[in-house]
Amino acid sequence: MVRVRFAPSPTGNLHIGGGRTALFNWLYARAKDGKFILRLEDTDKLRSQQEFVDEILNSLKWLGFNWDEIYYQSQRFNIYREQAEKLLKSGLAYTEKLPDKPGEAIIFKVPQQKIKMQDLIHSGIEFDTAVIKDQVLIKSDGTPTYNFACVVDDATMDITHVIRGDDHISNTPKQVLLYEALGFKLPKFAHLPLIMNIGGGRLSKRTGATAISEYRLMGYLAPALVNYLLLLSWSPGENRELIDIKEAIKLFDLTDVNKTAATFDLKKLGWINNQYLKNADSDKLADEIIPMLIEKNYIHKDGFDRNYLVSIVKLFQPRLLVVNDFADWADFFFLDEPNMDPAAEEKYLKKDLSREFTLFIERLDALKSFDIASIEESFRGLISELGIESKALIHPIRVALTGKTIGPGLFEVIYYLGKERTKERLSKFIK
RNA sequence: GACCCCAUCGUCUAGCCUGGUCUAGGACAAGAGCUUUUCAAGCUCUCGACACCGGUUCAAAUCCGGUUGGGGUCACCA
Numbered sequence: 001m002v003r004v005r006f007a008p009s010p011t012g013n014l015h016i017g018g019g020r021t022a023l024f025n026w027l028y029a030r031a032k033d034g035k036f037i038l039r040l041e042d043t044d045k046l047r048s049q050q051e052f053v054d055e056i057l058n059s060l061k062w063l064g065f066n067w068d069e070i071y072y073q074s075q076r077f078n079i080y081r082e083q084a085e086k087l088l089k090s091g092l093a094y095t096e097k098l099p100d101k102p103g104e105a106i107i108f109k110v111p112q113q114k115i116k117m118q119d120l121i122h123s124g125i126e127f128d129t130a131v132i133k134d135q136v137l138i139k140s141d142g143t144p145t146y147n148f149a150c151v152v153d154d155a156t157m158d159i160t161h162v163i164r165g166d167d168h169i170s171n172t173p174k175q176v177l178l179y180e181a182l183g184f185k186l187p188k189f190a191h192l193p194l195i196m197n198i199g200g201g202r203l204s205k206r207t208g209a210t211a212i213s214e215y216r217l218m219g220y221l222a223p224a225l226v227n228y229l230l231l232l233s234w235s236p237g238e239n240r241e242l243i244d245i246k247e248a249i250k251l252f253d254l255t256d257v258n259k260t261a262a263t264f265d266l267k268k269l270g271w272i273n274n275q276y277l278k279n280a281d282s283d284k285l286a287d288e289i290i291p292m293l294i295e296k297n298y299i300h301k302d303g304f305d306r307n308y309l310v311s312i313v314k315l316f317q318p319r320l321l322v323v324n325d326f327a328d329w330a331d332f333f334f335l336d337e338p339n340m341d342p343a344a345e346e347k348y349l350k351k352d353l354s355r356e357f358t359l360f361i362e363r364l365d366a367l368k369s370f371d372i373a374s375i376e377e378s379f380r381g382l383i384s385e386l387g388i389e390s391k392a393l394i395h396p397i398r399v400a401l402t403g404k405t406i407g408p409g410l411f412e413v414i415y416y417l418g419k420e421r422t423k424e425r426l427s428k429f430i431k
Numbered sequence: 432g433a434c435c436c437c438a439u440c441g442u443c444u445a446g447c448c449u450g451g452u453c454u455a456g457g458a459c460a461a462g463a464g465c466u467u468u469u470c471a472a473g474c475u476c477u478c479g480a481c482a483c484c485g486g487u488u489c490a491a492a493u494c495c496g497g498u499u500g501g502g503g504u505c506a507c508c509a
Contacts, residue, residue: 009509041509098507105507122436131434131505139507146509170435170504193437193502200501228443231458235444239457258444261502265442268459278472318472325471380467394468406470 002034004161005154006060006067009041010052013211014059016264017165017195017203020229024192024257025163026065027230027245031252037157038067041150042074043143059212062222064245071157073149080144083152083182084137092181093137101140108135108148108178115173120161120190120254127173135174151175155184163190163254166261167202190254193233193261203264219322220269224276228269233258242275270321277320285317286310292327298334312416315408329407333417338403338425348396348405354430356386356393357400361423370419376411401425 006022008014029036042048060067084106087093095104115127137148154162169191179186197207209215215225226245236243236251277285286309293299316330332338363378383390398410401417414422
């Protein structure tokens with residue numbers, strides 16, 4: 001049975017690269033009907049923190065990567081020591097006491113040989129271990145080193161496929177040697193290409209957010225982020241960009257993963273997020289938006305009209321890049337007065353439109369039914385009577401009502417704003 | 432520096448394994464236009480790549496070698 005693992009170190013947040021590694025592991029496990037194991041590599045007592053464990057677990061849950069088993073390396077120190085002593089007994093390792101260190105370290109005597117490793121993504125990778133120095137297994141403070149704990153765990157946890165970032169390629173020969181020395185069966189390796197910054201180099205904070213949780217906070221949808229991450233070094237083929245995870249599980253295989261490092265492109269993530277937002281269930285989307293509106297004091301916790309809110313969400317849905325945009329773009333529905341963009345006012349409301357606005361209000365008042373079609377009809381009637389172009393009046397009205405030059409169709413805006421608020425906002429510009 | 436990995440439009444990629452169907456396809460971005468109403472939505476169009484050199488072959492984006500470029504790793508961090 002396929003058993004894969006994702007092994008983050010709780011010394012920081014789950015970042016984009018880690019999320020992608022988790023995705024490919026999880027995906028492979030689900031595709032092969034195997035197990036996805038989570039292992040917290042918290043051997044560094046000083047840098048490992050519970051808050052990071054929580055953060056990583058929460059991000060993983062949010063992305064939808066449920067794990068079948070979970071382990072903490074800090075609870076397995078006796079296992080590592082036991083294995084190290086095995087090597088000591090067989091003469092494959094030796095101890096060393098440094099004057100400035102508390103205790104004895106156990107060190108692996110690296111044998112000189114050429115190693116050819118198989119990799120599911122790369123072709124054969126060759127190494128000459130002559131360039132590798134002897135490896136510390138157990139540090140003088142009694143904690144295991146990364147490479148040693150990793151090998152012992154992967155072997156004892158029966159990991160069949162080690163799927164991890166490219167940056168671990170040079171660790172692999174060291175680990176292969178350890179597998180051999182300990183008499184463990186070698187897993188299959190798959191090294192994923194790294195995700196890079198726009199300017200080159202490994203993805204870092206320098207050019208933007210790196211933590212998965214930050215993207216969540218910015219208003220990206222988990223399935224959209226997963227879809228984007230999936231496209232970085234894998235393709236479903238047939239010129240497809242949008243693919244949901246269930247379908248990806250059916251199509252995914254490790255051997256189809258690219259070897260080339262991919263640049264993280266926020267614009268494309270934005271496009272994908274918009275695609276998901278557009279097709280999202282308005283009711284569910286409203287659930288995500290409501291807390292944001294409450295926080296901004298736009299609505300009151302238990303005093304708002306849900307159906308009305310969902311209608312407004314629908315209005316903006318095709319345009320949203322991130323969920324958070326809603327609160328900014330639709331603010332005029334919730335504020336007593338629109339947040340006026342000075343440039344917009346200067347451009348469209350400088351001219352005196354008292355007569356036009358007055359006539360429009362009269363027409364709205366005369367309406368038998370205040371619905372979108374009737375509102376548009378009355379507007380069209382007015383401009384033909386005045387003999388002007390529709391846009392000469394549409395833009396000023398939009399700015400007067402919303403404070404912005406951009407937004408949904410004007411007649412929908414008027415309808416959902418309501419007759420009274422529309423009149424009130426237009427009246428402000430009648431001298 | 433040593434070792435390792437990688438190399439198709441600005442970006443993500445399809446094609447490469449199993450050479451000919453590739454005057455290299457799609458998407459994002461950018462630019463232009465359309466939409467008797469904006470754009471941040473939609474539609475149409477445009478721009479734009481096989482890093483270079485050599486080899487194998489009737490034929491190379493595809494196979495081989497080298498060069499160049501980019502990236503990664505070289506800790507008693509993980």
